[in-house]
Amino acid sequence: MxxxxxxxxxxxxxxxxxxxxxxxxxxxPYLFIAPHILLFVAFFLIPMVYGIYxxxxxxxxxxxxxxxxxxxxxxxxxxxxxxxxxxxxxxLKNTVTFVLxxxxxxxxxxxxxxxxxxxxxxxRNIFQGIFYLPTLFSITSVTxxxxxxxxRTLGLFNHLFGTDINWYGEQPYAWMTIVIATLWWGIGGNxxxxxxxxxxxDRSITEAAALDGATGFRKFFHITLPQIQFPLTYTIVVSVxxxxxxxxxxxxxxxxxxxxxxxxxxxxxxNLAFGTGKSVAGMASAMSTVLGLIIGVVSVIQIIMIxxxxx
Amino acid sequence: MKRKNVLAGLLTGAMLxxxxxxxxxxxxxxxxxxxxxxxxLDEAAEEVPTVEPGKKGTxxxxxxxxxxxxxxxxxxxxxxxxxxxxxxxxxRAMEANDLYLKMPLAIQSGEDVPDVCINHVERVxxxxxxxxLEDYTPYLADSEVSAENYNPKxxxxxxxxxxxxxxxxxxxxxxxxxxxDLYEKYGNGVLxxxxxxxxxxxxxxxxxxxxxxxxxxxxxxxxxxLSSYAQLGGKLSSDGETPDFNNDNAxxxxxxxxxxxxAGYTHKDGDxxxxxxxxxxxxxxxxxxxxxxxxxxxxxxxxxxxxxxFDTNSVGNWTSSHQFVIPKNDNRDDEKTQAVLDFxxxxxxxxxxxxxxxxxxxxxxxxxxxxxxxxxxxxxxDENDELKIYDYKYYGYAVESLDVVLGDVLFERMTAxxxxxxxxxxxxxxxxxxx
Numbered sequence: 001m002x003x004x005x006x007x008x009x010x011x012x013x014x015x016x017x018x019x020x021x022x023x024x025x026x027x028x029p030y031l032f033i034a035p036h037i038l039l040f041v042a043f044f045l046i047p048m049v050y051g052i053y054x055x056x057x058x059x060x061x062x063x064x065x066x067x068x069x070x071x072x073x074x075x076x077x078x079x080x081x082x083x084x085x086x087x088x089x090x091x092l093k094n095t096v097t098f099v100l101x102x103x104x105x106x107x108x109x110x111x112x113x114x115x116x117x118x119x120x121x122x123x124r125n126i127f128q129g130i131f132y133l134p135t136l137f138s139i140t141s142v143t144x145x146x147x148x149x150x151x152r153t154l155g156l157f158n159h160l161f162g163t164d165i166n167w168y169g170e171q172p173y174a175w176m177t178i179v180i181a182t183l184w185w186g187i188g189g190n191x192x193x194x195x196x197x198x199x200x201x202d203r204s205i206t207e208a209a210a211l212d213g214a215t216g217f218r219k220f221f222h223i224t225l226p227q228i229q230f231p232l233t234y235t236i237v238v239s240v241x242x243x244x245x246x247x248x249x250x251x252x253x254x255x256x257x258x259x260x261x262x263x264x265x266x267x268x269x270x271n272l273a274f275g276t277g278k279s280v281a282g283m284a285s286a287m288s289t290v291l292g293l294i295i296g297v298v299s300v301i302q303i304i305m306i307x308x309x310x311x
Numbered sequence: 312m313k314r315k316n317v318l319a320g321l322l323t324g325a326m327l328x329x330x331x332x333x334x335x336x337x338x339x340x341x342x343x344x345x346x347x348x349x350x351x352l353d354e355a356a357e358e359v360p361t362v363e364p365g366k367k368g369t370x371x372x373x374x375x376x377x378x379x380x381x382x383x384x385x386x387x388x389x390x391x392x393x394x395x396x397x398x399x400x401x402x403r404a405m406e407a408n409d410l411y412l413k414m415p416l417a418i419q420s421g422e423d424v425p426d427v428c429i430n431h432v433e434r435v436x437x438x439x440x441x442x443x444l445e446d447y448t449p450y451l452a453d454s455e456v457s458a459e460n461y462n463p464k465x466x467x468x469x470x471x472x473x474x475x476x477x478x479x480x481x482x483x484x485x486x487x488x489x490x491x492d493l494y495e496k497y498g499n500g501v502l503x504x505x506x507x508x509x510x511x512x513x514x515x516x517x518x519x520x521x522x523x524x525x526x527x528x529x530x531x532x533x534x535x536x537l538s539s540y541a542q543l544g545g546k547l548s549s550d551g552e553t554p555d556f557n558n559d560n561a562x563x564x565x566x567x568x569x570x571x572x573x574a575g576y577t578h579k580d581g582d583x584x585x586x587x588x589x590x591x592x593x594x595x596x597x598x599x600x601x602x603x604x605x606x607x608x609x610x611x612x613x614x615x616x617x618x619x620x621f622d623t624n625s626v627g628n629w630t631s632s633h634q635f636v637i638p639k640n641d642n643r644d645d646e647k648t649q650a651v652l653d654f655x656x657x658x659x660x661x662x663x664x665x666x667x668x669x670x671x672x673x674x675x676x677x678x679x680x681x682x683x684x685x686x687x688x689x690x691x692x693d694e695n696d697e698l699k700i701y702d703y704k705y706y707g708y709a710v711e712s713l714d715v716v717l718g719d720v721l722f723e724r725m726t727a728x729x730x731x732x733x734x735x736x737x738x739x740x741x742x743x744x745x746x
Contacts, residue, residue, distance in 0.1 A: 060745050062415045062441065083740035152581040154590075166581030169722070258580070259724050260715060274408060277707030278437065278745035 048292075055286035061279040072286035084272075084283050091265030091287075092294075098250075098264060099243045102179050106239045107232070110187050114194035115220065128195065132188035139185070139248035146181040147253060174254045174262050181249050186242070190235045197228040233306045237299050244295045265291055367397040370651055373414065374429040375407040375633070379604070383668035390664075391657050398650040407431070414638055418443050424640040427651045432468050432477065432632040436704040439469075439476045445637035445648070446474035454652035460659060462673040464698045465632040477634030478655050479673035481665060482698055484628040484691055485534045485599050487619055491612045493524060493594045506626065507595065507619045509567050516576035519594055526576040527619075528584025528596040529568065532717035533710050534629040535597060538618045539564040541699035542627035547709045554709055554738040557731035565720050565727035567621075572721060580722040588613075595619075600688045601669040615687040617697065628691075630698040632673060705742050712737035 055072055057065035076088040113131060117124050134142060149156045150167035158165060167173045201224065209219050225232070247266040250256060256263030265287065273284035376384045381404040388402040403425075405413070411434060417424045430438065438444050451457065458466050461479050469477030487507060494502065497518045501511035512527050519526045529535065543560040571577045578584055578593070588596035589609045597618055606613045618628045635655045637648065658665075659674030666672055666683050671691040677683050678692050691698070703709060715737075716730035 058744060058746070061412075062419060083737040084744070151583060151586075152579070153583065154586060166579065169581040169718075256715070257718055258722075259719050263715075271711065272741075274412060275707060276408075276711050277705060277741060280741055280744045283744050 051285050052289055054282055055289045057282045057285075059279070059282040059285075061273070061281045065282065068282070072283050073290075075283070076286060076290070084287075087268040087272075088265070088287050088290075090260055091263060091268045092291075094250075094260075094262060095244060095246060095264045095266070095291075098175070098178065098246050098262075099240060101175060102182055102243050102246075103236070103239050105179065105183055106186060106190060106243070107236055109183060110191035111194050111232075113187070114191055114198055115224070117191075117195055118198040128191070131191050134185050135188035137185065140252070142181055142185045143249055143252040146177060146184070150177050168254045169258050171258065171261055174258060177253055178246075178249045178262060181253060182243075182246070186239075190239065193231050193235055194228065197231040198224065201227045229306070233303065236306075237302050240298060240302065241295055244291065244298075363399060366399055367650075368399075368647065370398045370400045370427060370647070370654060371423075371425040372400050372402050372427050372654075373410055373425040374402065374404050375410050375431070376404050376429070377406060380601075380668050380670075383664045387658055387661060387664050390661060391654055394657070396650065396653065398647065398654075400654055414438075415441070415443055418638050418640070421640070421642070424638050424643075426637065426640075426643060426647065427654070428636050428638055429480065429633050430477065430636045432465070432479075432634050432700055433702070433706040435469050435477050435634060435636060436471055436702055437707075438636070439471045439474075440704060443639055444476045445639050446476060447478065447637070447652075448475050450645070450648055450652055451475070453649060455656045456652050456659070460675050462632075462675070462692070462695070462698075464630075464695050464700060465634075465673045468632065468700050468702050469634055469636075477632075477636050478652075478659075480633040480635060480658065480662070481670040481672050482630050482632045482691060482700075483600055483670050484630040484688075484694075484698060485531075485538055485597060485618060486628050486688075486691075487616045488588065488596050488598055488602075488606065488613045489616060490588065490591060490594055490596075491614050493519075493591070494614075497522075497524060497594055502614075502616065504623060506617060506623050508623065509571075509619055509621060512571065512576060512595065512619065513574065515594070516571075516574055520575055523592070525578050525584075525587060525593040526595065527571065528588055528593050529571075529577045529721055530584045531598075532721060533713050534599075535568075535618075536561075536564055536713060536717055537701060537710075538597075538627060538629040538699060539567070539621070541629065541701070542618075542620060542625040547701060547703040547706065551703065552742075554703075554705065554735050554742075556709065557728070557735045561731050562727050563621075565717075565730070568721050569723060569727070572723065577721075580718075600671060600691065603669050603687055615690075626697045627699045628694075628697055630700050632700060633670075705738060708738045708741040708745070709734070712741075 054065055056067060056069060058068050058071075059065035072084075075082050075084050077085075079085050110131075113127075117128055121127075147168075148154075150158075150165075152158060152164070152166050152168075155167070157163070157167070165173055167177045205227075206219055206223055209223055214222070245266060246264050247270065250262040250264050251267055254262045256267055269284045269287050269291070272280040272287070372388065374381070374384055384404070385402055388400050392399055410428065411430075414425065414428055414430075415438070435444070447456075456478055462482055465479035465482050469475060469479075489498075489502060489507075497515050499515055499518070501507060501515060516526045540556070540561055543563060545556065545558070545560040545564075547556050548554050568577075578587060584593060584596055585598060585602070585605070587593045588598075589605060589611060591611065600615065603615065617626050620626055635651075635658075637651060659672070660676050662672035662674055662677050663680055663682060666677060666680075666686055666688070669688070671677075671688045672683075675692075683689055683692075712734035716725060716734050719725035720727050720730045
């Protein structure tokens with residue numbers, strides 16, 4: 001039996017009518033996507049384009065921007081004596097440091113927890129709820145909670161363990177505090193994705209592997225991971241983007257200290273654009289444009305690398 | 312399954328309560344009153360403006376007072392509205408940074424321009440230079456608002472370019488709190504003359520440290536630096552334009568801090584000095600007068616004094632002032648502007664509620680209120696030269712750059728000279744790019 005066995009004789013005229021119908025313009029699908037497109041254009045595209053334009057200007061937010069070409073970029077890339085050069089590179093270094101420390105944990109920890117939950121232990125739903133709950137809290141609640149826990153003199157941690165660690169004011173503790181607060185806050189988002197992905201794996205494959213004598217590790221690396229490759233890729237890309245945008249945790253926990261070692265790029269950008277003095281919005285826009293480009297490039301590289309592996 | 316769900320629900324509730332509890336715990340540090348949030352006040356204000364029957368209109372009043380301050384301010388506004396004025400005042404409270412962004416944008420767009428705003432005095436010179444503010448001068452003659460009714464220092468700070476651009480609501484200073492119970496034991500009479508010198512702190516330091524009492528706390532270093540620096544006659548800029556606070560006076564201030572730290576007379580990095588003071592583990596702690604409600608709540612026997620000095624002839628407390636300013640608006644007529652001045656005059660004459668919020672009202676009438684005289688901050692109402700208010704138009708840039716380095720100087724991660732040079736350079740660079 002081949003496809004021609006199913007062929008039905010359709011009159012030529014009727015086929016023409018159908019083709020005509022399918023080409024007829026219909027506004028309905030456009031109406032469905034219109035709200036998103038409008039919001040995207042109004043709150044993302046236009047501000048983004050204007051932000052890029054502002055990066056080529058000297059602007060204090062209130063007057064008219066004056067075009068200065070690539071001067072802002074030259075300053076942050078080449079003028080070693082400028083405050084903005086120092087701020088940009090220090091901020092970028094600290095942001096990348098945070099991404100490199102935080103993202104591996106943000107992927108691996110929820111994955112491990114999801115695998116354990118997938119074994120359906122007693123109280124699975126309760127644990128799932130507990131792990132997800134911090135995601136619902138505001139950044140202020142989260143950082144205040146950890147500020148109390150890690151307070152040097154009055155905090156729970158130093159009190160319980162009899163230590164005298166200056167968690168916010170010394171490295172590496174300052175980074176540890178920020179990373180712990182971030183992981184606690186954000187673990188639930190990835191966890192839910194992994195739990196759902198693991199639930200979708202065909203059990204017969206793992207059972208067959210078990211019958212063939214595959215160990216837990218072999219099953220995890222050769223069956224489980226390849227099966228959840230797409231959600232894994234998605235969470236890696238989203239986590240990297242999210243962590244490049246780190247702001248609230250260092251602002252509230254360490255204030256960027258000690259010695260500006262946790263002062264991330266967004267803190268500098270925000271301070272330049274909306275600080276106490278007149279806005280330095282042109283320079284802030286240049287810094288944020290470069291940050292946006294970096295995030296974009298890193299994300300594209302990640303996706304290409306993972307697709308190559310798939311191939 | 313049902314039991315599990317119930318348990319999960321209970322656990323969720325408990326955790327939420329914990330987190331909400333943390334938040335409210337913070338709020339009660341300031342006051343245990345029911346405190347409306349900025350959001351509540353925003354919502355209330357956004358329902359207006361509707362002109363009530365028999366009224367000529369509304370006065371849109373934007374302030375930076377959220378939390379307990381917002382409650383007190385709303386009570387004062389309500390009291391004014393209860394006098395049945397021609398213009399009803401709508402109070403809209405918001406975070407200070409939001410106001411300083413929204414106000415100029417509203418003025419530039421000409422839409423929804425507030426009729427009167429509260430600005431910190433340090434903001435006024437730059438806003439005046441940018442042409443955002445109305446000059447009070449033509450309206451003062453027909454109103455009861457006059458210079459002699461206000462704290463002279465707070466009034467003078469907004470006399471700019473031949474005009475007058477702010478009417479002070481209060482002066483709020485950074486002063487010294489002394490734990491009087493600890494002072495009995497360790498003070499050795501150093502407060503007998505009503506002032507505390509840095510040398511006197513050193514003289515009682517060893518006795519305190521021997522009993523694990525911290526002699527003095529050092530937080531919000533920006534204003535500590537500015538207080539001492541002003542006592543020495545320091546200015547952020549000699550010519551009002553170029554910052555030059557990397558000088559010997561500034562070094563003297565920072566070296567004094569290092570001496571205290573080296574001798575172990577202040578807390579360690581990472582400690583929370585205010586909490587330690589409230590817990591009775593610290594003898595002296597400089598803080599803002601607005602923090603007194605914390606002390607009342609903690610039941611601490613503490614006294615408010617002038618900020619520590621180098622010598623008794625150079626008393627000075629970093630001070631700021633909330634000022635009523637009128638944003639420029641071509642659509643506002645003179646009658647309404649005059650009504651704004653009536654409102655400001657009322658607020659000055661009825662500022663006891665403001666004093667209860669922990670502030671020192673700038674209107675001289677408060678001095679006649681017996682209840683105010685019993686308040687610990689009352690002594691500030693008679694101060695003038697002692698109030699160190701900075702009027703440098705690039706104050707914002709300067710203090711931001713100081714914020715970044717002062718902690719590193721105190722805890723000796725950076726030398727004083729390096730820090731000051733860095734802060735001055737940062738201020739200069741921002742001035743150049745912000746023009």
